[in-house]
Amino acid sequence: MQTHFTEEALKQPHIREADRVLRSCVHCGFCNATCPTYQLLGDERDGPRGRIYLMKQMLENPDDDGLVTEQTRLHLDRCLTCRNCETTCPSGVEYHKLLDIGRAEIERRVPRKASEQALRFGLRKALVDPRRFKALLKLGLTFKPLVPGALKNKLPPAPVDAGTxxxxxxxxxxxxxxxxxxxxxxxxxxxxxxxRVLDRLGIGLTPVSEAGCCGAIDFHLNAQDDGRARARANIDAWWPHIEAGAEAIVQTASGCGAFVKEYRDILADDPAYAEKAARVSELAKDLVEVLRDEDVAPLAIKESRKLAFHCPCTLQHAQRLGGAVEAVLVKLGFTLTPVADAHLCCGSAGTYSITQPELATQLRDNKLDNLEAGHPETIVTANIGCQTHLASAGRTEVRHWIEIVDEALAPATSDGSRAARSP
Incomplete structure (x- = not known):
C-alpha cells in the first residue's frame, strides 16, 4: 500500500511504525473473510481492510479533523483485536500494532463523551487490582438482584474451591x-x-505477589502509558527470580500471555527496560507450552471426559498456539468434539463484552451453538475472559482446561499429598 507521510511526520516513531505496517498491506481483502465483525455487519469499515484505510487517512492528515469523526472511532471500537486477520493475511500485516496507533490518535483528536470516559476509567480501576476486584465481586454477588443485567450475567456461580x-x-x-x-x-x-499438575511433573510454581495486572486492560483501553508502567513493574518484580534461574514465566490466561510476550515491543524504545523486556518476553510461556514439552506420563490420568475446546483468539492468533491444547488433551486421553468455525472470536475480547454488548452477545451465542453441537459434558478454554463470557449464557458448564486435567489425576502415591478431586 502506498503511503503519503511527510518527512517531518516520519521522524515520529509511531508514524514510522504505522508507515511500515501500512506498506506491507496489499489491500487484497482476504482478511474480511475471517473478520467476525465484518461477517456480522457486512460493512467494509467494520473489517480490517476498511479500518486500515480509515487509520491511514487519519494518520496522513493530522491537521484535518474533519476527516475524523465519532463514526470513525465507532468502527475502530467495534474491532475485537482478535487478530484473526493476521492469521489469514498472506502479507504478514501486523494489524494490531497499527490499531494501537490509530486508537491512540483518535482518542486524542475526538474526545469521548463523559459517560464513555467514565465507563472505561471504571473498568480500568475495577479490573486491574485483584484485591479491589475480589471486594467488588463479593459485593456484586451479595446484591446480585440489584446488579444491572449486562453485569449480572458476568457474575459467576460459586467458583470451584481452589484447594491447597x-x-x-x-x-x-x-x-x-x-x-x-x-x-x-x-x-x-x-x-x-x-x-498441582506441574508439581506432579517435578516443577515448582512460584507466585510473585509484587507482580500485578499484565497491563493489557490499560493498554487496550487507550491508557497506553499506564499499560507500559504495569509492564515495567512486573519486570522489576520478576527480575530477581529470573536472575536466580527461573525457567519460565507461566500464564494460565492466554490474554495475559499474549501481552507479556509483547513487552519487548511496547518497551523497545525504553533504554532502561528494552533488554529486560525482551528477556521477559522470551521467558513468557502459556501453560500449554510447558505441558506439551514434558513427559506427561507421571500425571497418570485415570478418567476421560467428552470435552469441547474453545481456543481463545489470544492463543491461536496472537500466540500462534492453535491446536496445542487439543493435542495435549488428546494425549492425556480426553475425547474432544469437533467445533465448527473454531477460528472465530467468542466476543469476549477483554472488555469488549461490556463496551460492545450487542455484538459480543451475538458472537457468544454463535460460538456456543458450535461448541455444543457435539454434546460435550464440559466446554473448556484457556482464557478467563472467554470462560466468563461463554458461561454468562447459563448453558453448558465452562471451565479452564487445566482444572479438568487436575480433577482427573490419579491419587498421589509417593507422599500421599492429595487424592484425585471429584468433578
Whole structure:
C-alpha cells in the first residue's frame, strides 16, 4: 500500500511504525473473510481492510479533523483485536500494532463523551487490582438482584474451591506464575490446579505477589502509558527470580500471555527496560507450552471426559498456539468434539463484552451453538475472559482446561499429598 507521510511526520516513531505496517498491506481483502465483525455487519469499515484505510487517512492528515469523526472511532471500537486477520493475511500485516496507533490518535483528536470516559476509567480501576476486584465481586454477588443485567450475567456461580497448593520449594526446577487480576476472583482454582499438575511433573510454581495486572486492560483501553508502567513493574518484580534461574514465566490466561510476550515491543524504545523486556518476553510461556514439552506420563490420568475446546483468539492468533491444547488433551486421553468455525472470536475480547454488548452477545451465542453441537459434558478454554463470557449464557458448564486435567489425576502415591478431586 502506498503511503503519503511527510518527512517531518516520519521522524515520529509511531508514524514510522504505522508507515511500515501500512506498506506491507496489499489491500487484497482476504482478511474480511475471517473478520467476525465484518461477517456480522457486512460493512467494509467494520473489517480490517476498511479500518486500515480509515487509520491511514487519519494518520496522513493530522491537521484535518474533519476527516475524523465519532463514526470513525465507532468502527475502530467495534474491532475485537482478535487478530484473526493476521492469521489469514498472506502479507504478514501486523494489524494490531497499527490499531494501537490509530486508537491512540483518535482518542486524542475526538474526545469521548463523559459517560464513555467514565465507563472505561471504571473498568480500568475495577479490573486491574485483584484485591479491589475480589471486594467488588463479593459485593456484586451479595446484591446480585440489584446488579444491572449486562453485569449480572458476568457474575459467576460459586467458583470451584481452589484447594491447597503444593510446596513449590521442594523442586529444583522453578517457574514463575502470573496470578492475574480477575482470575483469582472469578476462577481461583485455575492457578491452584496448575500448581498441582506441574508439581506432579517435578516443577515448582512460584507466585510473585509484587507482580500485578499484565497491563493489557490499560493498554487496550487507550491508557497506553499506564499499560507500559504495569509492564515495567512486573519486570522489576520478576527480575530477581529470573536472575536466580527461573525457567519460565507461566500464564494460565492466554490474554495475559499474549501481552507479556509483547513487552519487548511496547518497551523497545525504553533504554532502561528494552533488554529486560525482551528477556521477559522470551521467558513468557502459556501453560500449554510447558505441558506439551514434558513427559506427561507421571500425571497418570485415570478418567476421560467428552470435552469441547474453545481456543481463545489470544492463543491461536496472537500466540500462534492453535491446536496445542487439543493435542495435549488428546494425549492425556480426553475425547474432544469437533467445533465448527473454531477460528472465530467468542466476543469476549477483554472488555469488549461490556463496551460492545450487542455484538459480543451475538458472537457468544454463535460460538456456543458450535461448541455444543457435539454434546460435550464440559466446554473448556484457556482464557478467563472467554470462560466468563461463554458461561454468562447459563448453558453448558465452562471451565479452564487445566482444572479438568487436575480433577482427573490419579491419587498421589509417593507422599500421599492429595487424592484425585471429584468433578
Amino acid at each position: 497448593r503444593p510446596d513449590h520449594q521442594q523442586h529444583a526446577r522453578q517457574m514463575l506464575i502470573l496470578e492475574g487480576c480477575v482470575q483469582p476472583g472469578l476462577s481461583p482454582n485455575t492457578n491452584a490446579a496448575t500448581a
